[in-house]
Amino acid sequence: MISVEGLTKKYGSTIAVDSLSFTVKPGSVTGFLGPNGSGKSTTMRCMIGLDSVQSGTALFDGKSYRELKKPLHEVGTLLDAGNAHSGRTARNHLRWLAMSNAMSPKRVDEVLELVGLMDVAKKRVGQFSLGMKQRLGIAAVMLGDPKVVILDEPANGLDPEGIRWIREMLKHLASQGRSVLVSSHLLSEMALMADDLIVIGKGRLITECTVSDFIDQYAKKWVVVKSPQLTSLVSLAQEQGMHVSMGSDLAEFHGVEAAMIGELAAKNNVVLHELSIQTGSLEDAFLEVTADAVQYHGHADTQSKGVGS
Amino acid sequence: MIALIRSEWLKLRTVRSNITMTCFAVILPLAITLLTTAFIDVYSVDDATVSVVLLGSGSLSVLLFGIIGVLAITQEYSQGTIRLTLAANPRRIRAYVAKGIVLAILSGGLTAFIILVGNTAGEAILDSRGAVGKLSNGDMGQAYLALIAMSVLVSLLGMAIGTLTRNPPSAVTVLVLWPLLLESLIGSLLSVAISESIFKWMPFQTGLNSLRLEDYEMDFGRWGSVGYFGLWILAISLFALARFKRHDA
Numbered sequence: 231m232i233s234v235e236g237l238t239k240k241y242g243s244t245i246a247v248d249s250l251s252f253t254v255k256p257g258s259v260t261g262f263l264g265p266n267g268s269g270k271s272t273t274m275r276c277m278i279g280l281d282s283v284q285s286g287t288a289l290f291d292g293k294s295y296r297e298l299k300k301p302l303h304e305v306g307t308l309l310d311a312g313n314a315h316s317g318r319t320a321r322n323h324l325r326w327l328a329m330s331n332a333m334s335p336k337r338v339d340e341v342l343e344l345v346g347l348m349d350v351a352k353k354r355v356g357q358f359s360l361g362m363k364q365r366l367g368i369a370a371v372m373l374g375d376p377k378v379v380i381l382d383e384p385a386n387g388l389d390p391e392g393i394r395w396i397r398e399m400l401k402h403l404a405s406q407g408r409s410v411l412v413s414s415h416l417l418s419e420m421a422l423m424a425d426d427l428i429v430i431g432k433g434r435l436i437t438e439c440t441v442s443d444f445i446d447q448y449a450k451k452w453v454v455v456k457s458p459q460l461t462s463l464v465s466l467a468q469e470q471g472m473h474v475s476m477g478s479d480l481a482e483f484h485g486v487e488a489a490m491i492g493e494l495a496a497k498n499n500v501v502l503h504e505l506s507i508q509t510g511s512l513e514d515a516f517l518e519v520t521a522d523a524v525q526y527h528g529h530a531d532t533q534s535k536g537v538g539s
Numbered sequence: 540m541i542a543l544i545r546s547e548w549l550k551l552r553t554v555r556s557n558i559t560m561t562c563f564a565v566i567l568p569l570a571i572t573l574l575t576t577a578f579i580d581v582y583s584v585d586d587a588t589v590s591v592v593l594l595g596s597g598s599l600s601v602l603l604f605g606i607i608g609v610l611a612i613t614q615e616y617s618q619g620t621i622r623l624t625l626a627a628n629p630r631r632i633r634a635y636v637a638k639g640i641v642l643a644i645l646s647g648g649l650t651a652f653i654i655l656v657g658n659t660a661g662e663a664i665l666d667s668r669g670a671v672g673k674l675s676n677g678d679m680g681q682a683y684l685a686l687i688a689m690s691v692l693v694s695l696l697g698m699a700i701g702t703l704t705r706n707p708p709s710a711v712t713v714l715v716l717w718p719l720l721l722e723s724l725i726g727s728l729l730s731v732a733i734s735e736s737i738f739k740w741m742p743f744q745t746g747l748n749s750l751r752l753e754d755y756e757m758d759f760g761r762w763g764s765v766g767y768f769g770l771w772i773l774a775i776s777l778f779a780l781a782r783f784k785r786h787d788a
Contacts, residue, residue, distance in 0.1 A: 275622075281787040281788070296630065301628075327623060330627040
């Protein structure tokens, strides 16, 4: 269990993390979402004592990170896959970490096997692709078989097979009763792997809930209708003040219940071939909820002009 | 603590640049000593020849051990492993001390090895070339011990400077320019403003003075000189440690 309470981190006059509080339950994968610069990585660094905080605490089963005698046995963290000496071999990279927390050298080979890097154990990290470095970082996380796992963008650089592997692994770790906190920009992946979400913007907590509650609460819903008498149905709906957008063979009804459309069609003898409720994705919900917290915006038109000029 | 020391030792010996620098630090004084004793005019040899050459060339390795100290910590920052080091050992003082112990053992142990091999081989070469008379003297044992102490202290100084700058080139520059340029410059300026005797307070010069064979040439005596330099290293290390403890990784 991770309990973060009132965490505040400032860089000069800039507040990177602002009185942030949340909990990560054991037995679930908790997604940590926020736009670029929202303070996700800073929060993770503060949680394990790499960065000092102005106020607040982060406790792992009731203990602060600095109180842990052999922290790799309690908390496994992957903050940046690039945090490995390029001149050292993968095995030696894991060996020094294992030694620092009095682990057996056999454990190094076990985790290399687990992440599929056994064949390149004697290769220098500098020769690794980003995906291989991510796997090495995950091997380092798993060295101490920790109860808490914290990963910052673990899917970066992984191929589709690697992404699926990490998704299955994190779900498996959570099913073993571990607390898993993972940040990712791949929202479709997050929708598949996370049970709970913590969403932050500009260093502040926006919401903390389950993925389904988040989508229910923030994603748009609409009703899709297919009918051979679509034009008549749309006219009837518009007469009643409904907001409808018409496609070539279907119509989308916004802000109304599916039942209302069904009743309207039945009352007017309109045949329906499809009446379905559509819900926006996690990405839609995320963009909706963080719209005011995005610090860096891109503009497609400006970018294309810039490239061309 | 033993686990931490073993881990730091593994870190140090599994990076090629550290091994290269260590080889330089060992081979350089040995090569100079052996070549000098092989080619020197045997009629000019006295009881101090081997130790003078070994102590002179050994002071170069002292500086190289300092650079190894710089690399040991700045590599962690430049490669990002400092975050893993501190995540694995959140009690930062212990992490710093463990690295310092490894550096001290490495530099002290290798300097002892250089002295043993260099002195034995140098005397054997001179002996085989027909040099007459004593080839060793009473002061050289103490001077050799001072060389070991200086290697240890300068490696710790390198680590402290590296911790403060977090950047290999600037740390190496400070470490090399301090004895070669800064102390002479500052000493010259202060000697005009204050007194000629200010030079004896220059830490590196005083520390290196302890490597002279005759004790009477030193203002504070041999071990006083080492102790004075050691106090500077202690002060700089404590300052570096305070910053290391407080700063974001």
